[in-house]
Amino acid sequence: MADPPEVTILLLGDTEVGKTTFLSRISKGSSSHLSKEPIAILRDNDQPFIFDISFFNRPYRFQFYDTASPENWTLLQPDVIVLCYDLSSRLSLINIQRVWRKETTRLFTSVKELPVLLLGLKRDLRSEEDPNGIIYPQEGYRIAQEMRCDRYMECSAVSGELVHEAFEDICRTAALGTKKEGGGLSEGGCGVM
Numbered sequence: 001m002a003d004p005p006e007v008t009i010l011l012l013g014d015t016e017v018g019k020t021t022f023l024s025r026i027s028k029g030s031s032s033h034l035s036k037e038p039i040a041i042l043r044d045n046d047q048p049f050i051f052d053i054s055f056f057n058r059p060y061r062f063q064f065y066d067t068a069s070p071e072n073w074t075l076l077q078p079d080v081i082v083l084c085y086d087l088s089s090r091l092s093l094i095n096i097q098r099v100w101r102k103e104t105t106r107l108f109t110s111v112k113e114l115p116v117l118l119l120g121l122k123r124d125l126r127s128e129e130d131p132n133g134i135i136y137p138q139e140g141y142r143i144a145q146e147m148r149c150d151r152y153m154e155c156s157a158v159s160g161e162l163v164h165e166a167f168e169d170i171c172r173t174a175a176l177g178t179k180k181e182g183g184g185l186s187e188g189g190c191g192v193m
Contacts, residue, residue, distance in 0.1 A: 004052065004059035007174045010076055011066045011119075012100050013084035014092045018121035018157055019066045022084070023049050025157040026167050055175040062171055078108070080174045082117045083147075087135050087154060088125035093143065101147050115173050118144040120154030123161055 011019045027049065048063035065076060083100050085092040096118070108114055120140050137154065144152035153169055155162035 004061045006061045006063055007080070007177075008048070008076060008078045009062055009064050009080045009082060009170060009174055010078035011064060011082045011084050012104065014086075014089075014095050017084050017086040017089070017092050019084045021157040022119075022121055022155070022163065022166075023064055023066055025160060025163050026051070051171075053171055055172060058175070060171070060175055062174060078114065079177055080115045080117065080170065081108070082119050082170055083149070084119045084121055085135075086122045086125075087120040087140075088122055088133060090133050090135065093135055093140075097143065097147060115150045115177050116147075117151045117153065117170060117173060118147065118149045119166060119170075120152075121157065123154050123156035124159045125156075 011023070013019055048065050051062045051064070053060055053062060065078070081104050083096050083104075085096045101116075104114075104116065118140065120135060120137075126134050126136075137152075140154060141152045151169060151173060153162070153166040155166040157163055
């Protein structure tokens with residue numbers, strides 16, 4: 001039997017937005033949203049974080065890289081880029097728009113064919129206490145459309161809310177990207193999970 005295709009998925013965003021916690025929650029398994037025990041955080045030097053999953057009756061090996069440091073990701077050739085921001089930090093979303101999206105376009109010449117997803121993390125911190133700093137789903141979706149991202153998702157790794165759905169959406173997009181030439185919807189629009 002042939003080895004499953006390897007798909008590289010790159011998570012980008014400011015430090016402390018929750019990328020590693022998101023991957024740590026996923027690595028704990030599908031019942032992790034029910035667990036009250038603390039999440040064991042993955043270490044950066046354990047990268048890539050590998051998940052073997054089947055989609056469309058075909059096995060895949062998804063290799064996730066998580067970084068907030070441009071020096072660490074410029075040599076990668078990702079199949080999918082996931083831009084991550086903290087739903088309770090407007091600055092992290094501004095940085096996605098002004099820094100991270102522009103850097104991906106500059107560094108990855110095939111970015112037009114490369115699926116780019118927008119993922120809002122720390123959904124559990126969305127509250128009414130500071131309505132000016134919080135990013136609501138409608139705004140995140142609108143910004144994803146403006147940046148020509150292929151999909152908008154959000155979740156909370158701490159509570160487990162929508163983590164499985166976001167992970168599945170990322171992997172499905174990555175698997176579909178390997179099935180045809182070019183992967184992105186960037187020219188067409190943005191889907192919401």
